[in-house]
Amino acid sequence: MSIIKIRSLNTLVIIYFASLSCNSQEKFTKHVKNEKQLNVVLILLDDQGYDTSVDGTKGINTPVFDAFSKSGMRFTNSYASVPSCSPSRSSINTGMFPHANGHWRNTITPKLSDPDVFFGTESKTVDAVGVHEYIKTLPEILKENGFFTAITQKFHMSPPWKFPYSDRNPVHNNPKEYKKVIAEFIDKSGDQPFFFQANISPPHRNFDANMNEFPEFMADPNAITVPDYLPDTPLMRKDLSKYFGCIQLADACAGAIIETLKAKGVYENTLIIFTSDQGQPYHRAKASAYSEGLHVPFAVVGPNVSKANVSEALISHVDIMPTILDFLHLPIPETVQGKSLLPVFSGKEKSVNGRKYVFGEHxxxxxxxxxxxxxxxxxxxxxxxxxxxxxxxxxxxxxxxxxxxxxxxxxxxxxxxxxxxxxxxxxxxxxxxxxxxxxxxxxxxxxxxxxxxxxxxxxxxxxxxxxxxxxxxxxxxxxxxxxxxxxxxxxxxxx
Incomplete structure (x- = not known):
């Protein structure tokens, strides 16, 4: 064999092993990237007031929220910016109050099962009210920065093209289905970091629809305490027991989401916010400016979040967007009216930027x-x-x-x-x-x-x-x- 051939063979061997080394390095780098990759999941219940067992509500059992809050941080003074579904969700996704972002009432929007064309500028389902075009929404910013975004249960924000989620699924009240859907979302995200707005429909009315499908979650009418603003009568207790039962079902759905994040190995690198869009689905609560319509449960778990901590800091749903962007090291738009909660999450600060008041509207x-x-x-x-x-x-x-x-x-x-x-x-x-x-x-x-x-x-x-x-x-x-x-x-x- 000539010297030239030997050198050529040696070169091929070197190239081959170098290739193996590069592939290994690429896989290692990819692994490290995924290990450090930050994700966000917002678990958003529908119409649940400040009613959990850990917060002292009698006749209710919310083991998932209780355990979750004890492994992270729970807030006792968390307030939605508005007591109605659509404006609350748009407020969360703009970091702005409804009177400022333009989305001041509930709106007619596409269903998550509708085809893609319903979510673009050619949509046939567009309400006259919606977020102003010049305002950057959270899904828009995350899309621009390479995130995979997904939403469950319902859309309910306007106009639809201002909220460009990568994927949608109408799953709404079934714990087993939530496991399947969240796992699919994670798989679809691939190498991209992800943000899921995991909406859950209970305890929004109709209570009977949920309790007939999942009777095992029904609460005992005799074990509950009727709020003082409602009459303590058998009929009211029956209605409230169904509301509590729906909360227990929603808690199980949230548990399925959290369990899936753990099973998929992404829990440790994910900021998980667990709250509700507004308060109780009762008169003088929902769709009113009274506290029962705005006071909501709020707990958070994630990297650098203080554990087993309870905070009395005044926080608002307009703080969710800037908190998420701050956590992901992304710039916060000047239009945002809320503040990042990260300093409070870490335990370094007891209040949000020295905040003395929290505001809301209807x-x-x-x-x-x-x-x-x-x-x-x-x-x-x-x-x-x-x-x-x-x-x-x-x-x-x-x-x-x-x-x-x-x-x-x-x-x-x-x-x-x-x-x-x-x-x-x-x-x-x-x-x-x-x-x-x-x-x-x-x-x-x-x-x-x-x-x-x-x-x-x-x-x-x-x-x-x-x-x-x-x-x-x-x-x-x-x-x-x-x-x-x-x-x-x-x-x-x-x-």
Missing amino acids: NSHGPNPKEHYPSRIIFDGQFYFIKNLMPNKDYLLPADLSDVKGWNNRSYEATVNAQFTHPKQYNLLRLLESGRPAEELYDMKNDPYQLVNLAENEKYKAKKEELLKALILWRNETGDVADNPAKIKARQVSQ
């Missing part, structure tokens, strides 16, 4: 003008102030808060029937529909269900003035012109 649940009742709220951790912008206007309760047909809501009927046995609760319902005062002030430590309005009490005058001043400042800073028709018209023309 505008209209649906497009019906009779459902329009704009209110603004401010809460300092003890005192809760509501400013009703149209106090002389009558208010029509949304159908799911009053109708038996279609929604099987028996709570409204139970309250009306209790006019003489529970006059306080009955009068609260009637006041909700007509005759609310312009200002309401409540001491949440001594009156958690907001039964006694202190707004005209001279003893609390200084506190009311303090909160009103801070509320006005917030409204000015965030461009809230809900009670100024001239400014609303001028803004619509400019946009």
Whole structure:
């Protein structure tokens, strides 16, 4: 064999082993990348108020949320920005309050089972109300940065092209199906980091549909405690027990999601936020500015999150987007009105950027003008102030808060029937529909269900003035012109 041939053979051998080395290095690098790759999962329940066993609610068992919060951090003062589904979800995905991002009421949107064309600019399902085009949404930013994004249960945000998820699946209440769907999402993400908005439909009404399908989660009507703003009657207990049962079903669905993340080996590198879009599906809660409509459970687990920690920090759903972007080391748009919660998650800070107040609002649940009742709220951790912008206007309760047909809501009927046995609760319902005062002030430590309005009490005058001043400042800073028709018209023309 000639020297040239020997050299050629040696060269081939060197190239071969170098190739093996490169492939091994590539696989190793890929492995290391995946190990360090950061992901986010937002578990979002539908209409669950601050009702979990770890938070002290009697007659309910939420083992998944309880264990999850103990392995991470739980917040006792977490508030949705608005008590209606669509604007709450758009608020989460823009980090902005509904009056600022343009998505101020529930909207008609495509179903997740609809074809792709329904989610583009040629969509046949587009509501007149939606997020302004100039605002960057969380799914848009993540898509631009190479993330695989997916959503379950329902879309409910407008316009659809502002929320470009990579994949969609309508799974909504079945724990076994959630395991399958989340596993498929992870597989489809491949080498991409991922973000899943894992929406779960319970405990949104109709309760009966869920309890008939999963009767094993039904709660005992005799074991629960009826909230003071509702009458304690057999019919109300029956309705509430179904609500609690749906919460227990939702807890199991969340457990299936968390279990799948662990089984797929991505749990340790994933920030998981576990909360609800708004509060209880009852009158004087959902679709109202009262605390029961905005106060929601909130727990988080993930890298650098303090363990077994309970925080009283005032946090808002507008903080979710900036927190996620901060966690992923991505820039936060200037339009965002919330703050990153990472310093609080780590235990380094006890409050969010020195925050003294949390804010919220209600505008209209649906497009019906009779459902329009704009209110603004401010809460300092003890005192809760509501400013009703149209106090002389009558208010029509949304159908799911009053109708038996279609929604099987028996709570409204139970309250009306209790006019003489529970006059306080009955009068609260009637006041909700007509005759609310312009200002309401409540001491949440001594009156958690907001039964006694202190707004005209001279003893609390200084506190009311303090909160009103801070509320006005917030409204000015965030461009809230809900009670100024001239400014609303001028803004619509400019946009």
